[in-house]
Amino acid sequence: MPDGWEWPRIAFPDGDEFEGVTASLDFLAQIRLEDLPDVPDRELLPQEGVLFFFALALTAEPLDTFGPDAWRVLYYRGDVSSFPFRAPPSDAGWFLDDVDYTRTEAAEYRDPGASDKGLFPYCPVRAVAAPSWKRPDGIPYGDDVREWLRLVEAWPGEHRTPTTFEYAESDLPLRVEDALLNLFHARNQWREGVLSFDDLFARRYDLMSVSAEDRERVRMEYGDWLTRVKRTCAELVARGRSALLKDDERRLVRGLVAENSDRMKALGCHIWPNLRLAATLSMATLLLDSPELAASFSNEVDAAHPGNNFSPGGSGHRMLGHSHVIQEDIESDSVLLLQLGSDGSGPRFMWWDMGNLTFTISRDSLAALRFDRAIAKIEGH
Numbered sequence: 001m002p003d004g005w006e007w008p009r010i011a012f013p014d015g016d017e018f019e020g021v022t023a024s025l026d027f028l029a030q031i032r033l034e035d036l037p038d039v040p041d042r043e044l045l046p047q048e049g050v051l052f053f054f055a056l057a058l059t060a061e062p063l064d065t066f067g068p069d070a071w072r073v074l075y076y077r078g079d080v081s082s083f084p085f086r087a088p089p090s091d092a093g094w095f096l097d098d099v100d101y102t103r104t105e106a107a108e109y110r111d112p113g114a115s116d117k118g119l120f121p122y123c124p125v126r127a128v129a130a131p132s133w134k135r136p137d138g139i140p141y142g143d144d145v146r147e148w149l150r151l152v153e154a155w156p157g158e159h160r161t162p163t164t165f166e167y168a169e170s171d172l173p174l175r176v177e178d179a180l181l182n183l184f185h186a187r188n189q190w191r192e193g194v195l196s197f198d199d200l201f202a203r204r205y206d207l208m209s210v211s212a213e214d215r216e217r218v219r220m221e222y223g224d225w226l227t228r229v230k231r232t233c234a235e236l237v238a239r240g241r242s243a244l245l246k247d248d249e250r251r252l253v254r255g256l257v258a259e260n261s262d263r264m265k266a267l268g269c270h271i272w273p274n275l276r277l278a279a280t281l282s283m284a285t286l287l288l289d290s291p292e293l294a295a296s297f298s299n300e301v302d303a304a305h306p307g308n309n310f311s312p313g314g315s316g317h318r319m320l321g322h323s324h325v326i327q328e329d330i331e332s333d334s335v336l337l338l339q340l341g342s343d344g345s346g347p348r349f350m351w352w353d354m355g356n357l358t359f360t361i362s363r364d365s366l367a368a369l370r371f372d373r374a375i376a377k378i379e380g381h
Helices: 143-154 174-188 195-202 212-239 248-268 275-289 298-303 363-367
Strands: 009-011 022-024 026-032 050-055 071-076 334-341 356-362 375-379
Touching: 009 248, 022 375, 050 334, 143 248, 174 212, 174 248, 174 275, 195 212, 212 248, 275 298, 356 363
Parallel strands: none
Antiparallel strands: 009 022, 026 050, 050 071, 334 356, 356 375
């Protein structure tokens, strides 16, 4: 972000459940406008500059419940490439302390030992031109809808990179990065760095009935386990995040994850470690620091490519053109500034139950560069 800019914040309105609370919004995306391809309505946006998008990413309520301060779109006219990276403030990640709702890839796989509350990993994307046919109104499976489906399914998808690669369960975790993600997932079940041990037991419904004696026993076991996990994380990081695991390291990580799962299940909490998901998630961040992986492990990289999951008629990340409609289409006079789909394998977005977060703006406001008038909403199925 440019020097001198304040990180967008919200002071929850009077009468709200969180009245008197303030929090920093979550950083979602940064779009360099000169990188956008030439598509219809491209002329509505400035040719240069950068758009920044923020919102309360973990809210269980509609964004407009909290008023327009629950999101922000900022525009900078110049080049930001020389500006230093700015970590999210310590009060970002609002609602991360919720014990039931925020079970998303962003919350579950974040580094619980990080000094900031950044939810989403840095995950660069490349804008490509693609058709976006609007789903017709009318009776489901009518002739208009059939034609729409035919167009969508016939799209050649030249940006897809099909591959038959599959991870072997016995080889996972494969690298240091996905080993760390598995250990982060286990640590986040205890809301490490967000809630105290006692607060977790007081607020999580499936832990409230645990006796005081059992709680103290678990406290000792958890403390010993966490010490071993932190030591293992430090040793793995020292090897390099792209390093392939040795067999003894793999057994150690799997053992620590299984130990935590067994303890949580004994307490009545059911968790599902996903070794394959962690391996896929790791590629989005590994390729930034280790681009050579794309040449050495091309099939694996292709399998994790988000372009394989894009469909012109489905969800995904998009600007301009038609939005992916779940409940309500955007207003006829509005422009689709940005729509972020649920994308666990990339930036780890999850909007309610596989929904979208959509930013729109009226054409008049856009012409005046009044991005402060943009509207944001989350839709789920």
